[in-house]
Amino acid sequence: MATATLTRDRILDAAMELFSENGFRGTSITQIETAAGLTPGAGGIYHHFRTKESLLEAGLARHLDRLLALRDITKLMAGLGDLRAELMLMARYVLSEMDNEQTLLRILATESRSRPHVLDGGVEELVRRSYSGFAGWLVDEANLTRERAERIAVVGLGALLSARLIPTLFSVTPTDVSDEDFVKTWVEMMVRTIEES
Amino acid sequence: MATATLTRDRILDAAMELFSENGFRGTSITQIETAAGLTPGAGGIYHHFRTKESLLEAGLARHLDRLLALRDITKLMAGLGDLRAELMLMARYVLSEMDNEQTLLRILATESRSRPHVLDGGVEELVRRSYSGFAGWLVDEANLTRERAERIAVVGLGALLSARLIPTLFSVTPTDVSDEDFVKTWVEMMVRTIEES
Amino acid sequence: MATATLTRDRILDAAMELFSENGFRGTSITQIETAAGLTPGAGGIYHHFRTKESLLEAGLARHLDRLLALRDITKLMAGLGDLRAELMLMARYVLSEMDNEQTLLRILATESRSRPHVLDGGVEELVRRSYSGFAGWLVDEANLTRERAERIAVVGLGALLSARLIPTLFSVTPTDVSDEDFVKTWVEMMVRTIEES
Amino acid sequence: MATATLTRDRILDAAMELFSENGFRGTSITQIETAAGLTPGAGGIYHHFRTKESLLEAGLARHLDRLLALRDITKLMAGLGDLRAELMLMARYVLSEMDNEQTLLRILATESRSRPHVLDGGVEELVRRSYSGFAGWLVDEANLTRERAERIAVVGLGALLSARLIPTLFSVTPTDVSDEDFVKTWVEMMVRTIEES
DNA sequence: AATGAATGAGGCTTCATTCAT
DNA sequence: TATGAATGAAGCCTCATTCAT
The missing domain is CATH 1.10.10.60 (Homeodomain-like)
Incomplete structure (x- = not known):
């Protein structure tokens, strides 16, 4: 057995x-x-x-289960007090998680339309939870209204995701900007937007 | 005939x-x-x-030809003087172009790995040109250094792209933020980042 | 036209x-x-x-017509008086005719079984006429009985034909004996057989 | 299995x-x-x-293997002492082997040109070995020089082969001479040619 | 007489799946 | 549980032939 x-x-x-x-x-x-x-x-x-x-x-379920079971990273960082540092952690975490899930990403991109039933909500749930989780964190840590936090989350998380989606799905490297510089710039953008809110 | x-x-x-x-x-x-x-x-x-x-x-070539032949939109907007307005135009343009090319996006995501030869540089060129075109525009219009412009372009254009990549490729709607709000927020984030550079 | x-x-x-x-x-x-x-x-x-x-x-008919129309070579040589010389001529003639008709031979070998109707007697007639023509000539020139001439013709003409059939049909060269030596030996064989008859 | x-x-x-x-x-x-x-x-x-x-x-290989593995018949007959008898055996053996291999002959004639790679030497080897085997036997049994034996072998073996090639490949019966008479005549012709060498 | 296009039939091959061992 | 063999369905592609121009 x-x-x-x-x-x-x-x-x-x-x-x-x-x-x-x-x-x-x-x-x-x-x-x-x-x-x-x-x-x-x-x-x-x-x-x-x-x-x-x-x-x-079965394969997809295994991946999704793992992802849905991940302890919400936003909770780990709650209340550290340093927005910059927290954002940077967050960015790195998202990028690395996307790297871990290249297989899943590719399969989803290929099969999600021709086999909708195999996903059956799991993906939708995962994605929405990620966005709203990030938004929630913005509310808590940066004192944003829910509405504003959500808008910023779409833009911010989207930017993070695309940095991996494009190379992974299209086998293309859009620029030569390093991960490090990318993250730094992203954090800066987020901070400026949040602080002046 | x-x-x-x-x-x-x-x-x-x-x-x-x-x-x-x-x-x-x-x-x-x-x-x-x-x-x-x-x-x-x-x-x-x-x-x-x-x-x-x-x-x-042949089908891919047709799509790529069309896209590569598009008059560079950044030129159309050069020198209008209003950064905000220009950014908004840009955002809308990118989103609409992505909507037009859903077919292409899906095919690329599905076939780029199993049939690398059918792409053969065309896609890579298109993508890199888009990013560097946007960066170039930032240099001209916002007086950024090339290096800084490139970093901002990756984050900014990435955010824009992901707003369409995710629904198109994964059949998933991450949030309920409207296009209009999304664009507004994106413009705001870009402006803040650019102005204080 | x-x-x-x-x-x-x-x-x-x-x-x-x-x-x-x-x-x-x-x-x-x-x-x-x-x-x-x-x-x-x-x-x-x-x-x-x-x-x-x-x-x-139509193609086969054209070939067969040409061959059936060939003036019987045995008549050309009748009464020359020199058996050796006549046999040698005969041998060379047969070999060269086989060379001319490689195309025909190959087609016949390939199609005669799967498309019997396209031949429809023509080939049979041609082949039998060749053998009996040779036998007839032996009767006339060498004073053989019809029966004996026929037997000798089968062996003799067969030897000649196989010298071309095998290379043409099987793409194989059985020996390194030159055409000239082959003909000489063949004539000798024929002469000895005939003379002592 | x-x-x-x-x-x-x-x-x-x-x-x-x-x-x-x-x-x-x-x-x-x-x-x-x-x-x-x-x-x-x-x-x-x-x-x-x-x-x-x-x-x-695979089918051709099976046939060729069988043929190449045949104990060389010339060895079986070596030293019997009676040239006539040996030749007659030989003739019958060749004819019967050709009868057994009609399938092979037809396939070779049809495919040897359009699919040369499937033969790849095997046929050439088989054919050449047959001719030189027969020549070798003539050297041993009839005290011929190698050169002369080879010439006689081409003519003699050729005559034998054509007696089956023509009916098998062209679906044609050239004469009404019986096998028995054919063999008898062939033996006689061989003997006369050999003895006076 | 020649051409561009279309069609019906069929051929080789792949593949998910089943079954007996 | 694993294997060898078989099966039905389908897929890509070729081809002789026809038809309108």
Whole structure:
């Protein structure tokens, strides 16, 4: 049974990796079996998953669960008192989380339209929670009204996300600005906007 | 010849639309033929395109050509004198251009990794040109150093782009902030950052 | 009309050449059109031939007509008096005729079984006439009985034919014996057999 | 595994038979599947062969292996002492081997030019070895010089081969001479040529 | 007579899935 | 649980042929 679980996980890892690289349709069950150490073409996967699609569902669920379970980082930083430092932490945290989830991002971008049911709210919830979490933090830490905080959050978090979305999804590097400089500039922008509010 | 051209274009339109909706692999030649008014399964497409993939190439080229040919909007606004107004125009322009190119965005996000050769520099060029064009405009209009302008451009343009990337690619609406409010806030943030530079 | 005829012939030549090289099925109408200087894929061939198969029929008929029309070479040599010389002439003639008809040989070998109707007796007649013509000549020139002449003809003419059949049909050179030596040996064999009869 | 091997062989047999009758191109995978007892059109063949062409390769290899492995018949007859008898055996052996290999002959004649790579030396080796084997035997048994033996071998073996090549490849019977008479005459011709050397 | 376009049929191959072992 | 084999469906592409111009 231990083995069973291991196999299941190996399959899931292999599948998600391949899905992210070649897309769901571009990945064959045989490829996944090979990558997972099963006999290619023998259908061994079907002892662990009912369907190719259910593999995708399980893989996505695993990613989303992890993300939804992350302790809200805004809470960690609450009340440190130094807005600049907190913002910088926040920026770095978002960037690194996006790096961790490249696989997920790619799969979502590829499959979210053709397979809406596999997402089924999970993604929507995750994204909205992130934006509103950030907005909430702005309310608490910077004494903004909810409304104003929300607007600033869309712009600010959007800027952060795009810095990773574009390279990850389009295989393109828009500029040569370093991460460090990017974060510094972003923090500055946020601070100026917030302070004068 | 009139017919020929029309058919070719109808095929191209149908194909790109379907590619954007179901992905390249998720779209069959037969579907495209049907959508273009040809007999399904008869291979009529092959009188106009050598390969399914060449269809994708031609379609992408058409989009990219159009975008690369766009008169640089920054030039249109140069010297109007009102930074706020210019920024607002710019923001609206970017958002609307992103709306026009949803099809392109989706295809790029789906295929850029599995079919790198079909992009072949065109996308990279387009993206980098956009960022550096915006940076250049900041230099001219706001008297920023090139370096500073570039950093602000990454953050600013990124924020703008993400406002459309996320809904378009992930079928998700992150917040309920209206476009209008979003633009207003973005302009404000940009102005504050720029003016105090 | 002159042009028409020329085009027809160009088509026929191109077709037979391609059939011999790639087989009937391996040759597409489009290839033939290209080789004949017509627009590829436009179906121009159908103004000259009803069917791809009728093209083959016409081409074969042309070859067979030519061969059946050849003045019987045995008559040319009748009564020269020198058996050796006559045999040598005969051998050279057969070899050279086989060289001229490589195209025909290849097509026959490829298509005679799958398309028996296109031959329809013509080939059988040609072959049998060749063998019996040679036998007849042996009767006349060497005073053999018809029966004996026929047996010798099968062996003798067969030896000659195989010298070209094998390289032409199998793309193989069985030995390094030169044509000249081959003919000399063949004549010698024939002479010894005939003289002691 | 037992089944597997059986299926594989059934496929191979069916394929070679069909190739020989209708040519490689004239035979569809579906036909082969049907003939081998698999579901038509289901692609079951691809569990045993990577490609239609690899089927041809495997089939040819099987034939060639068998032929190349045949104990050299000339050795069997060495030193019997009776040249006539040995020649007659030889002739019958060659004819019967040609009868066994009709399938191979037809496929080679059809495909050797359009698919040279599938033969790749094997056929050339087989043919040349046959001719030189026969020549070698003439050297040993009839005290001929190598050079003379080779010339006689080309003529003699050629005569034998053509007796089967022509009917097999062109579906034509050149004469009504019986096999028995043919062999008798051939032996006689060989003997006369050899003895007086 | 030639061309551009379209069509119907079919061919090779891939693939998710099932089943007996 | 894993494997070898088979299957049905579908996908891309080719091609002979027809038709309007």
